[in-house]
Amino acid sequence: MLVTNIFVLSGSILIVEILTILAFFKSISVDARSKKTRGLTNFIELFNIMNMNFKNLININNKIIEIVYIFAILLIPIAFSPEELFGFYQFPKEFLLHSLSNILLISLSLKFLLEPNNLLNKLNSNRLAIAAMLLILFSYFLSSIFSINQTASFFGREYGMSTNSFQTYLALTVIFIGIFVRYENINNLARIFISIIISTSLISIIGLLQFFAPNIFETFTFYHQDRIVSTLGNPIYFGSVLMIGIQLTLIYFLNFYRLEEKKGKEFIWPIIVLSIQYAALLLTLSRGPQISFIIGITIIFISYFMLCSKNIKKSLLVLVLPIFISISIISLPTFDDDNEFFDQLVERSGSLSKDLELSIEIQSGTEIISPNSFNYRGENWIGAFKLIRSWPNILDNSNSDLKRFFIGYGPDMYVYVYPITVPVQERIVISANAHNIFLNNFIENGLLGFSSIIFLIIVYLKISKSYLFKNNNDDKFYIISLLAILFSRLVEQQVGLAVISDLLFAYIVLTLIAIKTTKINEKNINIFKSNLKLFVPIFAVALISFSLFFISDNYNKFLSSVNLGRGLASLKEGEIEGAIKSLENASKYNDMSEVIETELFKLTYKIYQVENKRDSQASAALLPLMYERLYSFEERSPYSFNTQLFITTITWEMAKRNPEIFREEAISRYIRLRNLMPQYLGPQEVLANVLVAVGELELGKEEAKVGIKMSDYAGLNSPQSWWVKGEAERYLNENNNAIESFGNSIKEAEITTNLDYDIEHRDFAFLVLSNQSLGLIYENNDNQKALYHIQEAIKIAYNTGNVLLLDPRFR
Structure with a gap:
């Protein structure tokens, strides 16, 4: 990496010096012959030839910029993978976004070297919009620096499903700038719109295939087929992308393609495209995107009728016909669906x-x-x-x-x-998101992040204002339509969350408005006439080095995901050894992945459980190995719930074997687990249980009371808390209180289980334990009650598979 950077730096400085010399000779070549400076003529002509080659290089670089962002628009919404390929269905989208943006960043760096004045003047032509986008990126950067987990905030908590990372917003900002500086004429815009139409239509067709032929095109996520997911893996994500994509499709057909003026085939095929997209949006059954779409499309059509329509009947046909066709499409019969699905929740x-x-x-x-x-x-x-x-x-x-x-x-x-x-x-x-763009941004990025969104909204209203009062109705319609998309997006994001594909489309809408509202500056920037010219290669090299670093990191994440997919595929086939090997390789390339560590621990722990039944002493050797690995990951991700759950489990196992060594740590681990999830009844119940189990009766009793208060406050039942409280009181010889506690445990367990022995329910265990404890209390003073409760405990234990909870003499 160091050698590469030195090479790039040297080359960059050489290029900028050539640029400077070229600029000098261009300035004198105009009057070279008039002054009869024939000695310089051949030299100047040589540089003119070099200048022409330079222009070719600039043109090639500009084409690369456009090709890259067009590829991003086309491929990112479409790309997906089953878990057995990359581990996460969204991994290809995130990987493509980051990889293509890194290529784009290198091209923009070269553009800054080759034509810095042009680039700076282009950015300066709409500095307010550029400043708003950079402020959002800066808020992510600053929040990442002071994050509770810096690495996860910069690069994503879980690569493949980390939309809100700094790296993702950097990639989106680079694409925004790439499109903005590449714009030359309407053809650039047309290619962007056509790319969006293609990608939106393809994911719509795939979604319809899932609906009509579920056995041919199986879903790869947990949702049932009556809510299509296409390549997005989630009907809400799919709806969000369609909500933006369909509106952009409509703007192209109305404003660029002039659909109202077309006849025959030229009129029919856009109607069919819109109908397919509408049908897909209807089948997502996602109310947020659908309602937001209705709001946006209503504004678009009203503005079109008022500003651009020359034939109201034809315009109404454009509005109504796709709706009726889409309803007809989803009413067609479908093939039988015999797939088995995961829990929909x-x-x-x-x-x-x-x-x-x-x-x-x-x-x-x-x-x-x-x-x-x-x-x-x-x-x-x-x-x-x-x-x-x-x-x-x-x-x-x-x-x-x-x-x-x-x-x-x-x-x-x-x-x-x-x-x-x-x-x-x-x-x-x-939950990983507040499901409100303002609340989520405020919590993750603070006041700076919240203010950056407000600033963005104000800036875009300000720069669009002048176009709303122009005489050109087409321009008015174009700006109003794009603002309508942003407004509908804001409405949808009040109850939703953003992922890679819809964020990309949202950033494209922002770019389209920024391009349309650029202004020609009276004073151009000429960096070669300033003292900052040496800053050009330094800044360019910094950007290139930055992108090379991210490329290397993305490559490692790619290798990690490939190995994770192999590991999950091996698990599915029952190949434990191959699964462990693949997961170890995955962890080697990405040591921040909680999913990889989770899968590895589950495998190792299951092996431990099996070996523990065969040879308890031999299996004990696995405990410190699991503990060491989890402890190492805890240092990298200190607030991971799974890691804390797992390390607590292992510490408890070690405490049972060596209580004098691990007793205190086991207790502290359960306390930490509860503190990580203070509003969840389960960890609170288990903490009280463990405290009583290790002899901390008073502490256990108090924690059990906390669990009871929590359950009462929430209108829940907690048979475990009542049983733990009763056990503590029984050992403290508070028998009257214990009897009351066990009685409450039985009452609440009967409510939660409904005494239906045909179902599995954890609270049957506390029916057994509470009845048994009451039998033990009454054993010395009321044989009839003791016999009743012991018989109840035995009956429930044998009917629910909880025989091992019985005292050996009752089995």
């Missing part, structure tokens, strides 16, 4: 660990729930407002960290603060 992700045990008998884990309900979003918003009011520390929620008000917790960090303020939950559900 739960998406496999880096925070999923439902196959692992939280403690000895209690199975739990962290899950990501699909944001399909208004109540779910309401919980997000309520929690977000609480965070903004107090800005708590993650592990010490009672203290505030006021600097977070200005710079936030860091990009892509909302997932770690969500558990602090969410309403009390029984099921451990984690």
Whole structure:
């Protein structure tokens, strides 16, 4: 890398000196012959030839810039992969965005070297729009520096599903600048619109294939086929892309293609394209994108009728015909669907660990729930407002960290603060986004990030204002339509979240407005006449080095994802050894991935469980190895729920074998786990359970009371908390209180289980344990009650598979 940078620096300085000499000779070549400076003529002609080659190089570089961003528009929405290929269905989108933007950054650096004046004057032609975009990027940069996890904020918490990282917004900004500086005439715009139409139409066709022939084109995510996902993996993401893409398609057909003036085939094929796109949007069943689309398209058509339409009947046909055709399309019969699907509510992700045990008998884990309900979003918003009011520390929620008000917790960090303020939950559900663009940005990027969005809105209204009062109706319609898309996008983002494809389309809309609202400056910049000319190669080399660094990092992430996909494929085939080898390689190339560490731990822990049944002493050797690996990852990702859950599990296993050594750490681990998820009932219940199990009866009793208060406040049931409280009281000889606690545990467990022995439910365990404990209390003073409760415990234990919970003499 160092040798490369030195080489590039030397070459860059040489190029800029040639540029300077060329500029000098161009300035004197006009009057060279008039002064009869024949000695210089041949020399000047030589440089004129070099100048022509320079122009060819500039033209080639400009074409590369356009090709790269066109490829990004075409490929990113379409690209996808099943888990067995790259580990994440969004990985190809994120990888393409970052890789293509790095190529674009190198080309822009060369453009800065080859024609710095042209580039600077181009950027200066709409400096307000450029400044607004750079301010957003700066807010991500500053928040990443002070993030609670800097590496994750800069490069993404989980590569392949990290939309909000600094690297992603850098890539989007580079594409914005690339399109802006490349613009020369309307042909550039036409190619952008055509690319959007192609990519939007292709993902629409793929979505319709999923609807009509689900067995031919199987979905690769957790959603049922009645909500099509296309290549986006999620119907909400798909709807967001279509919402922007269809409106841009319509603008092209109305403003560039002049659809109203067309007849025959030239009129029919755009109607068919729009109909296919409309049908796909309808089948996503995503209310947010659909409502936002209706708002945007209403503004577009009203403005078109008022400003541009010459034939109202034809315009109404353009509006109505695709709607009727799209309804006819989705009414067609479909092939039978015999696919088996995952739980529609739960998406496999880096925070999923439902196959692992939280403690000895209690199975739990962290899950990501699909944001399909208004109540779910309401919980997000309520929690977000609480965070903004107090800005708590993650592990010490009672203290505030006021600097977070200005710079936030860091990009892509909302997932770690969500558990602090969410309403009390029984099921451990984690959200990675506030589902509101303003709230999420405020929490992750602070006041600076929030202000940057407001500044962007004000700037775009300001620069568009002059075009709204021009005599050219086509220009008015164009600007109003693009602003309508931005407005509909803002509406949709009040209840949604942004991912790679729709963010790319949103940035393109911003670029199109910036291009249209450029102004010719009276005074041009000439950097060669300033003292900053040596800054040109230095800045260009810095950008090139920056892009080379990101290219290297992206290449490693690519290798990591390939190995992760192989590991998951091997797991599916039952090839454990191959899976472990592939996952180890994946971890080597990307040591920040929680998913990779999760899969590795689950494999190792299952091996430990199997070996533990065969040879307990031999299996113990695996515990320190698992602990060391998890401890190492904890240093890199200190607020990872899964990591804390896993390391707590392993520490508890070691504490059971060597209580005198690991007892205190086991307790502290359970306390830390609870502090990471203070609003979740499960960790609170288990902490109380463990404290009583290790003999900390008073502490366990108090924590059990906290669990009871939490469940009462949330209208939930907590048989475990009542049972733990009762056990502590029984050992403290507070038998009357213990009897009451066990009775409450039984009542709540009967409510949650409905005494339906045909279903599996964790609370059957507490029916067994509470009845057994009551039997032991009554054993010395009331044989009839003792016999009743012991018989109940035995009956429930044998009917629910909880026989091992019984005292040996009752089995």
